[in-house]
Amino acid sequence: MNLPNQLTEREPIDPKLAVGSSLPNPKGLLAIVLALYLVNEEKDHLDYSDKSGNTIILKPSLITSLKAFFNGITGYNATEIDSLASANPLVEMQIEPLQVPLQLFWKIAKINILGTDSSSGERTGGVRFPKELFFTTNMDILKNVISNENGDITNTGKELIYSWLTNNNTPTSSVNIEQKLTKTLSVFSEETLFKTWNNSTEIIFQQEGIYNAFDTTNATVDIGGTKEIKGTLRNLKSSISKDIHPYLKISSSNVELKNPSLATQFDNYQKRVSNYLDLNPKSIEIKIVETEEEINVDDVTILNKIYYGAPGTGKSHKVNELLKGKEERTERVTFHPEYDYASFIGGFKPITEVDAESGKEEIKYKFVPQTFTNIYVDAWNNKDNEYYLVIEEINRGNCAEIFGDIFQLLDRNSDYSITPSNELKQYLVKELTSVDGIKGIENGKMKLPSNLNILATMNTSDQSLFPMDSAFKRRWDWEYIPINYEKSEENxxxxxxxxxxxxxxxxxxxxxxxxxxxxxxxxxxxxxxxxxxxxxxxxxxxxxxxxxxxxxxxxxxxxxxxxxxxxxxxxxxxxxxxxxxxxxxxxxxxxxxxxxxxxxxxxxx
Known part of the structure; x- marks a missing residue:
């Protein structure tokens, strides 16, 4: 007797609430994924890109298929399809900002760097690796939205996808089907988790939280809060601003109803959302999970944090679990009594170089960056990603000497900046090249970027080696890792x-x-x-x-x-x-x- 297989236990989804995830062109991203799904004969998997230097392009066979798919519709231009080979969100965006809308916001496809499930392979701004898509059943629903009663894609459906792909105005004939498509996408995102801040308090919410905040005295809801918007909330803000919501509009970070005439429809929609969420509940624990196996760094605001406790309590293991999958954006260092400022920040060192004219080796003195400076530059130049500096055994080094004036930057709650040494400043001016990166040496001043987190471990049995002064201590959050005497499978x-x-x-x-x-x-x-x-x-x-x-x-x-x-x-x-x-x-x-x-x-x- 061939019975069904046992229920598949799946890992909890990482909500990526703190990851950089800009989505400047949500319609373009949705359109290219949907179009590729359709020309791929609705198969579950698609390896869609080829490597081209440091970038990727759509495979030529897919460009050919897209031309055949759209040929004959009003406004079709083969040149516009050709341009999609190197200019569309799937080949331009980094992997994590793609995962947020596709996997979490709309849930239409899983996306990986080809051959790995790592989300940290594209650390540098311009480097892209070939990727693959794994489509979900939400794609079946989207296809039905743009199909006729026989299941065939209508020309109005094709024209809508084409206008979104090419950033053209929606044809008048496709307006009704566009409204159906945007409403469907909004329904897909009703389960999604978002995070905003009220000063130091996290607010985790779903779109229902916005709907319920409207009342007779509050016609707008501020989703921006008191800190920078990140993660899925960026996607929501972008989608509403691009009119991918049937009822809401947004100005700055203030959301309101598109039109008072929609109030009754909106009220009924809101109640249907509530009924649906009752049948599909999410268990939400904020900062949330304390077990090493479940906690995820994207759920937690780290910034500066020291994990301390007796020897062997698993402090380093906890840090490693927090940063699993983030190795490409992590720098590690271990403090010790001989470690100093030059070892941590950098300094002038003799470097042997070959003279271009004479061919002889010459010794020159150059500024050689070390761990802190390297990750400082990476974080400023790639503000869409979180970066992590891990300091093992922080109290085994002389922190006052090692950090020097950088210690002042640990005060994250102020706009305080410092003037670095001339050699460090010259190096930063040369290396901080992105628009955001320039802020890392703006007016000759250094300031820690908000996406650079510093984690440290400390054995309390060693705390007398180099005592930390109170000014240094108060710039850190502290988490004690206790000894676990419980007899259980989890221990x-x-x-x-x-x-x-x-x-x-x-x-x-x-x-x-x-x-x-x-x-x-x-x-x-x-x-x-x-x-x-x-x-x-x-x-x-x-x-x-x-x-x-x-x-x-x-x-x-x-x-x-x-x-x-x-x-x-x-x-x-x-x-x-x-x-x-x-x-x-x-x-x-x-x-x-x-x-x-x-x-x-x-x-x-």
Whole structure:
């Protein structure tokens, strides 16, 4: 008996609420996707582009198919179709600003860089990679809108798509079908999530939130809020401004009803939207999800943030999960006692170059940028994307020396700027080339771009290495990463076993809970010295006795209980007494387990 397959569990959709996603030509984007779907015989997949230098173009076979599709309609011009090869949103726009309207706003197609599901491959402004489309059933609905009762595309439908493709006025004969198409697109976007700000408060909403904000005293709704519009909200603003909404119009960021005469129709439409959303609810948690597996950086405003906690709590792992898929727009650095301003920002260094005339090698001094300057330039030159600077073990370096005057720029709530050194200023003037990028050295001043986020990690056990002054600390948001003692599938460390021998093992989680309780109760120690869940990385949920002694026991002996009278070790025990591990080490570990009150495994026969 051939029964249906079990329900497919799908990953939650990343709403990309904080990603740059300008959509200057929504009608042009919709039209090219719809036209390609139709000439591709309504197949689910289309590899539509070829590489051409640093750009991409539509495949010539698709240009030929588009000409055949539109040939014969009023206003057709083959030259206009030829121009689409290199001038249409699918080949001009970066991948993430394409994903927002296609995947989230209208839900008409998934789009990937060919051969990968990464969304971070087009870091540089002019570089484009071949892409592929995976169409959804919403394309079937759009086709039906422009088809006759036999399912054939009408000439008025073709003429409408053609006018949107070529940025021409909609033919009079296609006005009615255009109204049907725009209303359908609006229905597609009713589930979409948007984000705006009321000062520091996030407001996550759907279009229903706009509809419900209208009342007898408020004829307009401000969707702009108090911060820069990003993500899907940019798409909504662009669509309303381009008349892709049956009831709304927009001026600046203020939305209102197109015409008072539409009030009754709009009221009924609003109620139908509400009824539909009741049947298709979204569970919305704002800043939202705290588990490492579910949280996504596009849902969270980061800017400057330090993740801190005991050694091994998973601080770096959390940062890595946050930035998964963003590696191309991430720079990483680890602070240490020898790290300084020149290592972080850059400075003049001797560079060997070959003289063009003599062919001889010459040593010249040039400004060589380092991690911070590189990502500063990238972020300013590509304002449509978020960029991330990750600083591991931030307190192991002298932050005051490393940041220097750049430290002032961490104050994100002001318009404060700094004057960089002459050599840095000259470098920035040369490298900041985009319209937005010039603002990064406007009037000779530096200011952090709003799309540059700085994340750092800090082990609290190391906090005395280079103390941070209060002025530096208050410019950061802080998030404590606690130790998780819960035994559950969501806590991988609850499955870790320390293998003492073939027949003896014990729970790593129970061990750290017992030991950390002792540490916290000692007035000279406290949470800073506790052991985190991932202090030792288990392989296949197993930790060998050698790893346990060389990492956990050594840390407890050398960094925690070394100078304490009250400890977990037997009297007159020294670290070297744990060797050889297989004999003495095993015996000492069993003694420790007995002393801390952990259920001692049964001894071997």
């Amino acid at each position: 991988p460390s609850s499955h870790y076993q320390v293998v003492v021998s073939d027949s003896i093992s014990f729970s790593w989680l129970e061990f750290i809970e017992k030991v950390n309780t002792i540490i916290k109760e000692n007035p000279n120690l406290g949470m800073d010295k506790c052991i985190g869940n991932y202090f030792i990385k288990a392989k296949d949920n197993s930790i060998t006795l050698e790893e346990f002694i060389n990492k956990a026991i050594f840390y407890l002996w050398n960094d925690v209980f070394k100078d304490e009278d009250d400890h977990i070790f037997e009297e007159n025990t020294f670290y070297e007494d744990f060797f050889p591990i297989a004999t003495k080490g095993k015996e000492k570990v069993l003694k420790i387990l007995e002393k801390i009150g952990l259920n001692t495994p049964e001894k071997e026969d």
